[in-house]
Amino acid sequence: MKALVTGGAGFIGHHLVRALQARGGEVVVLDNFSTGRRERLQPGVALVEGDIRDREFVSRVFAEGRFDLVFHLAALARVQPSIADPLNTHDVNVTGTLNLLRGAATNGVQRFIYSSSSSIYGDQTTLPYHEGMIANPMHPYGLQKWMGEELCRLFSKVYGLDTVCLRYFNVFGPGMIEDSAYCTAIQIFIGQCRRGEKVTVVGDGSVRRDFTNVRDIVAGNLAAADAPGRLNGEPFNLGAAANVSIREVAERVLQAYGRDWEHDVAFLPPRPNEPLATLADRAKAKARFGWEPKVLFLEGLDEILPPR
Secondary structure, eight states: OEEEEETTTSHHHHHHHHHHHHTTOEEEEEEOOSSOOGGGOOTTOEEEEOOTTOHHHHHHHHHHHOOSEEEEOOOOOOHHHHHHOHHHHHIIIIIHHHHHHHHHHTTTOSEEEEEEEGGGTOSOSSSSBOTTSOOOOSSHHHHHHHHHHHHHHHHHHHHOOOEEEEEEOSEEOTTOOSSSTTOOHHHHHHHHHHTTOOEEEETTSOOEEOOEEHHHHHHHHHHHHHOSSOOTTEEEEEOOSOOEEHHHHHHHHHHHTTOOTTTSEEEEOOOTTSOSBOOBOOHHHHHHHOOOOOSOHHHHHHHTSOOO
């Protein structure tokens, strides 16, 4: 099987590329290195450098590549950058996805695996989040990922391209970059501790997130790619189904660097465009393609922190 991985030099993407290589498949990475890193690419991986917003470029990639699978991870992720620059993030996250779907549909791709986000759930009244909930995004990023899902379902219905939408919950693990506008809270805390700065906590630290290890996310992608039958744009949660507070995360990171909550935290105003808690219902992914997370949160966090 020949696979195209968009965003294959990114955090999640490079882990997925390595897993695909280990399975013996031919892998091609498409990346423009706006957030990806060249040093993440392994020997033997073919690279096509370019921008998914460029329709003609994307058409050539598909016409020449003849891929069996597409794993679409390329995106401008995170909430705050999408609020600051909704036009550019829309072009990448929506128009770029449309270009890729069109290329896949007209060039014989067997399945298109779309990296979506728990951000599409937005403001919900109950937990955990399940795939039957109506999308209610609270910011441009969540809306853009939901629009990508709708495009996937449309291309399955109208053009016959088999697609699947994987909703990631707060991915973390080895290889995160700490000096990017697209950092998660864990990355930010680690970077601040490394530099001897105070850890900046939004609100009082009571916000809870369903942090999911990147190895489990990779396993979910592979399971979705291997699932028998058609998936027709169906959404599936990929989350640990166990949330923790931002305070718990900050305290664990601070402890690893010999610091503490009382003296080494600076508080920022709460953000109005983010939910107070996220939590995944993972039953659908388990039932359809046997996916379950394997890495406990503290086990995964300790893997990227200094030894205590």
